[in-house]
Amino acid sequence: MALPAPVLRASRLLYKCSTIIPTLSLCNGYRIHRRGLQTGQSVTKIPEFAFAFDIDGVLLRSSTPLPRATQSLQYLQHQNIPFILLTNGGGKHESERIADLESRLSIHLPPASFIQSHTPFASLNSYKDKTILVLGGDEDKCRDVALRYGFKTVVTPGDIFAAYPSIWPFSAHMLEYYRGFARPLPAPIDPAHPDRSLKIDAVFVFNDPRDWGLDTQIIKDVLLSRAGILGTLSEKNGNPDLPNNGFQQDDQPPLFFSNPDLLWAAKYHLPRLGQGGFRAALEGVWSAITGGKENGVALYKTVMGKPHQPTYEFAEKRLVEHREALLREKGYQGEVKPLKRVYMVGDNPESDILGANNYESKLGTDWTSVLVETGVYEKGTEPKHRPRKIVGDVWDAVRWAAVEQEGWKEK
Template sequence: MAALASTRRVPRLACCLSASCSRYQSLQPRIRGQPQTRRLLQIDASPRARVPEFAFAFDIDGVLVRSSDPLPRAHKALSYLQSQRIPFVFLTNGGGKHESERVEELSAKLDVPIATSMFVQSHTPFADMDEFKHKTVMVVGGDADKCRVVAERYGYTTVVTPGDILTAYPTVWPFSNHLLQNYVAFSRPLPAPIDPASPSTSLKIDAVLVFNDPRDWGLDTQIIKDVLLSRNGILGTLSPKNGDPSLPNNGYQQDGQPPLYFSNPDLLWAAKYHLPRLGQGGFRAALEGVWTALTGGAKQNVELQKIVMGKPHQPTYEFAEKRLIAHRREILGQRQEGALAPLKRVYMVGDNPESDILGGNSYRSPHGTDWASILVQTGVYVEGTTPAHVPRKIVGDVWDAVSWAVAQEKWSANP
């Protein structure tokens, strides 16, 4: 399954939606020079105030920041929108940290107050996968064990990482032995041993969640491969159904193996280096190549069965639109559903034609809202080339995107 099916329940973001919540207010003193008595978004509740019928969704890397550095006119763009009470949310395929931590960092970098209700990252939907919260999940990717910590904050009670397995059984992947001391610093004891002679007491994985870009591709590929070829997700076993032509998928992933989730489909992303770098989508492509070599792939009617979340897939945009509608009601002082006319248009501002632009172009809003894609030249897209997916508009940077959009909407206040 190449994408999260549209019939799947769109997850609920476990975060604050109220501008009066303590988390939201706690951001105020962190913005330099801002007195604590200042209201967060300077809301004008006057009934005569003009109500914007448009909003924005911003990618982050390559649009607002480049690696860890804020782009020059990002603060100007967001501050203008807040001053005009024009709602926006952040929709990123990045991750690796809890939403509250990412919000705090981004708020400090951009010098703009941000609430967690405005922030959707690639693995945010994992927070609502309650069916796995009290089972054993394997979390893959990220720096050290930060993604494990995020999973635990989401409510997962038993989380294993490939580093835990390597530390307990160094022979599982001998090519990372030189990294053992690094893994020892953050690994934890396994909840059960790997003992194929006693499957009932051996370590069993119930779901594999790729939270963020893997750092040790070889180790992670090896362990995921072992899980997917196992019987019932029990490490150290090998399913007798593998390669059985009488079964669907030639018998692969037909013996109770756990589902495999990827949170981010991006092949490339914009980092500090002048050329785009491989992202989580690169790891997925590499894993699929190994899987094809092992199973015969399409020639044997075998695919790597997986669930991919993040942009450009429909459920991610539905999720973001719900956050945007709720945030719009909040900043406009209309807390009751139906008190505002529906949004006419959302401008999706991104740097990656394969995720931001494709997602904005193909998304079909259940509310009838038009999503207009704007491609900026500060990230993955290379000026002068023809993007694989054509946006509504190509501009220089995020400030140009905002300026063009408000002009299209004939918004009276000049940016």
């Protein structure tokens, strides 16, 4: 028998409240009370610190929540302590990832609190009206993300391979797979008429590539072409009188990577190769073709994601905006003082820790690195990049930072 509408609405509201504001005790004596997050609650105590959490190896391992992850985020929400999730993962639109995380962690996450590796690509407006090549992710999900970011003409390696299977004969067994989601190319590959041939204006690696051979071949073709026109070969390649021995000196499109991680923590008990592994393989191929450092040739590219400065700048700006919006939402009307500290909680010394240690904040904010033992880092070993603090898990990180370092008293 169907419930009456008012009862159904009330039950849904009660369920939502019970998942976001549980009455279960948190670890080490901390408890979340329902009375703390009532509608209209005003904020009188303003935290001058915030958190940035990696996801894989900190909150989740693959798709499974790690112990005490949910409790940690619930505690911060109850205390009105702002946080963002800053991940080198990606491959889906932010709204899809948030919905998945909310389901797994049983917690509400505002859209502004979530930043993944390719989120900054959405701000590259100069390429929105051009033809871009997008690589990585499952099927063509990253194409959908790029389109939702506002890029109007998006091509994938699968589109090119489906139209021209001979471009990479070693994936012939996957042709039907690619044809299942490939879209028609905006122009043919026609080297005899380069003015009418497919032209790529920028290359974006949105997520970890699945078919390294195909993707490497197409990136190589684009970077050796004249002005990104597929099927052409630049006459400047190998010219010793030009910078970089003539390579990438003929209006070839820029190359962007969203994620530098060589390794990441998956379900398998040992770390797996990530997008950084693909980049290393591509650079090896590029070096073999061009002569590499011995010939004074580099692979020009822009790498986003942790530990790189642009990603931390983007994250800090988003966190400052999110913090102020959170306080206003809670009824605070006074001046919002600058953010003094951000605790970057991560599992990977090469990305989370290195990035926080090296980040130079234009706002004067101190980014404090905290390494957890639940992901890539192997307990008992000496990390290559030393964090300010090593803790067991995410709850230990929150307790150490908020209570021991900031002297935060539970409300």
